Amino acid sequence: MPPETGKIAWHLITAELHTGMLTLAFASAIIRLVGIHVTADQPVWRGLVRLAEPTAYLAAIGGLLALIASIITGFTYTWPLEVQLTSSVVLNKIAITAFSTTFWLLFLVTRTVYGPRLWDHARLRWAYAALATGGFLTLMLAGSTGGHLAGKRSMLDGILHALGVNTHLLFTLSTAAAYAILIASVSLLAAAAIRRLIWGRGQARRAT
Amino acid sequence: MALLAFWAFTASAGMVSAPGLTAATAAAAPVIDGRIAEGEYASHYVARGIGMELHWTIEGDSIYIGLRAPTTGWLAIGWDPSGPIMEGEDILIGYIRGKELYLQDYFANTSVTHANDVSLGGRDDVLESSGSEDQESTTIEFRRRLDTGDKFDRPITRASHTVQLAYAPNDDFVTYHGEKRTVVKINFFEGGAQEAGLFARPRSREAWGGLGSWMLTVATGVVLIIGLTAAYLLWPRRDQMPDQS
Numbered sequence: 001m002p003p004e005t006g007k008i009a010w011h012l013i014t015a016e017l018h019t020g021m022l023t024l025a026f027a028s029a030i031i032r033l034v035g036i037h038v039t040a041d042q043p044v045w046r047g048l049v050r051l052a053e054p055t056a057y058l059a060a061i062g063g064l065l066a067l068i069a070s071i072i073t074g075f076t077y078t079w080p081l082e083v084q085l086t087s088s089v090v091l092n093k094i095a096i097t098a099f100s101t102t103f104w105l106l107f108l109v110t111r112t113v114y115g116p117r118l119w120d121h122a123r124l125r126w127a128y129a130a131l132a133t134g135g136f137l138t139l140m141l142a143g144s145t146g147g148h149l150a151g152k153r154s155m156l157d158g159i160l161h162a163l164g165v166n167t168h169l170l171f172t173l174s175t176a177a178a179y180a181i182l183i184a185s186v187s188l189l190a191a192a193a194i195r196r197l198i199w200g201r202g203q204a205r206r207a208t
Numbered sequence: 209m210a211l212l213a214f215w216a217f218t219a220s221a222g223m224v225s226a227p228g229l230t231a232a233t234a235a236a237a238p239v240i241d242g243r244i245a246e247g248e249y250a251s252h253y254v255a256r257g258i259g260m261e262l263h264w265t266i267e268g269d270s271i272y273i274g275l276r277a278p279t280t281g282w283l284a285i286g287w288d289p290s291g292p293i294m295e296g297e298d299i300l301i302g303y304i305r306g307k308e309l310y311l312q313d314y315f316a317n318t319s320v321t322h323a324n325d326v327s328l329g330g331r332d333d334v335l336e337s338s339g340s341e342d343q344e345s346t347t348i349e350f351r352r353r354l355d356t357g358d359k360f361d362r363p364i365t366r367a368s369h370t371v372q373l374a375y376a377p378n379d380d381f382v383t384y385h386g387e388k389r390t391v392v393k394i395n396f397f398e399g400g401a402q403e404a405g406l407f408a409r410p411r412s413r414e415a416w417g418g419l420g421s422w423m424l425t426v427a428t429g430v431v432l433i434i435g436l437t438a439a440y441l442l443w444p445r446r447d448q449m450p451d452q453s
Contacts, residue, residue, distance in 0.1 A: 008382075008383060008384070078384065079320065079384050084320075085419065087318050087319055087320040087321060088318060088319075089318050089320075089321055090320070091419075091422050094426070095422065095425065095426045095429065098426050098429065098430055099429050099430065099433060102429075102430045102433045102434060103433060106433070106434065106437050110437075110441070123440075123445065124441070127437065127440055127441060131437065134433070148317075148321060148323065149321050150382050170422060171425065172421040172422050172424075172425045173421070173424070173425045173428060174421075175421065175424065178421075178424045178425060178427075178428040181428050181431075181432055182427075182428055182431055182432075184435075185431050185432050185434075185435030185436065186431070186435060188435055188436070188439045189434075189435045189438050189439045189442075191439070192438070192439035192440075192442040192443045193442055195442075195443060195444060196442045196443070196444050199444035200444075
C-alpha cells in the first residue's frame with residue numbers, strides 16, 4: 001500500500017472527533033439554558049446543570065481545534081485540490097463548514113470575554129445558546145454533505161428534500177444580493193458600535 | 209485464435225495494451241467464477257499506464273465483464289459520463305474482503321462522487337458476479353444487461369463509449385484512486401479501444417466562473433454571522449449589560 005493512502009483516516013478521525021465534541025458543547029449549552037428555567041431539586045439534575053457550563057466551554061475548545069484539524073486533513077489527505085474544487089458537493093461542504101467554524105469561534109469568544117457570568121444576563125445567554133444552535137445545525141448539514149461525498153445517504157435527506165434543499169447543487173448568492181447583505185451587515189455593526197460609544201459616554205458623564 | 213491467445217497472454221502478463229484489437233468471438237459465454245482464463249472473453253484491453261485489464265464478451269442481451277488490477281482494494285469500471293470528470297457515469301465498483309465479493313452498481317451523481325443506484329432510487333442490475341484475490345491482484349467478473357432500463361445506468365450500444373478504469377488499495381467504495389485511473393474510448397461491439405487522456409471531459413473555463421460567486425457567498429455568510437452577533441452584543445441595554453469592571 002502506498003504510504004499516502006492511509007492518511008485519509010486522519011480526516012475521518014478528526015471529523016468524528018469534532019462532531020462528537022461540538023455536539024457535546026451544544027447539548028451542554030442547552031442543558032445550562034434549560035437549567036435556568038427548570039430548577040428541580042433533584043441532585044442529578046442540579047449536578048448536570050452545574051457541570052454543563054464548563055463542559056460546553058471545554059468541549060467547544062476541543063471541538064473547534066478538531067474542526068480546524070479536520071479542515072486541514074480534508075484539504076490535504078482526501079482528494080487533490082483540483083478535484084475538490086470541481087465538485088459542487090465539496091464546495092457546499094466547505095461553505096457550510098466555514099459557517100459552522102464562525103459560529104463556534106464566536107461561541108468561544110463570547111464565553112472568553114464575558115466568562116461564566118454571561119448566564120446571569122438573559123440577552124447574553126440567549127445569544128450564547130443561539131450561537132451553539134447555529135454551530136450545531138451547520139455542523140449537521142456539513143456532516144450530511146460529507147455522507148454524500150462518502151457515497152452514502154444521510155439521515156437528513158428526507159428533511160432536506162422536504163425543504164427543497166439540494167446539497168448537490170452549488171449554492172451561490174447573486175452578486176447584488178451578496179453585496180446588499182454585506183453592506184447591511186457592516187452598517188448594522190457600525191450602528192451598534194456608534195450607539196454603544198454614545199451610550200458609554202453618557203454613562204461616564206452621569207458618573208461624574 | 210492464435211492471435212487472440214497471444215493477446216490474452218500479453219494481457220495476463222500485463223505487458224502491453226491492445227488498442228483496437230478484439231471483435232473476436234469467444235466460443236461460449238464466459239464463466240463467472242472469479243477467474244479470467246486465456247481466451248475466455250471475446251475482447252480485452254490492457255490499460256498499460258495503470259496495469260489494469262478489462263475483458264468483455266457480449267452475449268445476447270448481456271455483457272460479461274472481467275476486471276483485473278494489481279491491487280487488493282477496490283477496482284471499478286464506469287462509462288459514459290455526461291459532465292466533467294465522471295459526472296453521470298454508470299459505475300460498477302467492487303472489492304474482495306476475506307473470500308467475499310462486494311460489488312455494487314453505482315452512479316456518479318457529481319463530477320467526483322458516486323452513490324449506490326439503490327440509494328438513489330434505482331436498482332442494482334448486476335445479474336451474476338464473482339471475484340478472487342491473491343496477494344498482488346484482484347479479479348472481478350460480472351454480467352449485466354446491455355440496457356437495464358434503470359435511469360441510473362447507461363446502456364451499452366454499438367457506439368463508442370468513454371470508459372474509465374480505476375482502482376485503489378483499500379477495501380471500500382470511498383478511497384481516492386489517485387493516479388490509478390485511466391480513460392479510454394471503447395466500442396464494446398467492434399472492439400476498438402483508444403486512450404482518451406485522464407479527464408474525459410475537462411471542466412470548461414466558463415464553468416469555473418461560478419467559483420467567484422461561491423467565494424463571495426461564503427464571505428457574505430461569514431460576515432453576516434459575525435455582523436449580527438457583534439451588533440446584538442454591542443447594542444447597549446443598560447439593564448442587561450454585564451458589569452465588566
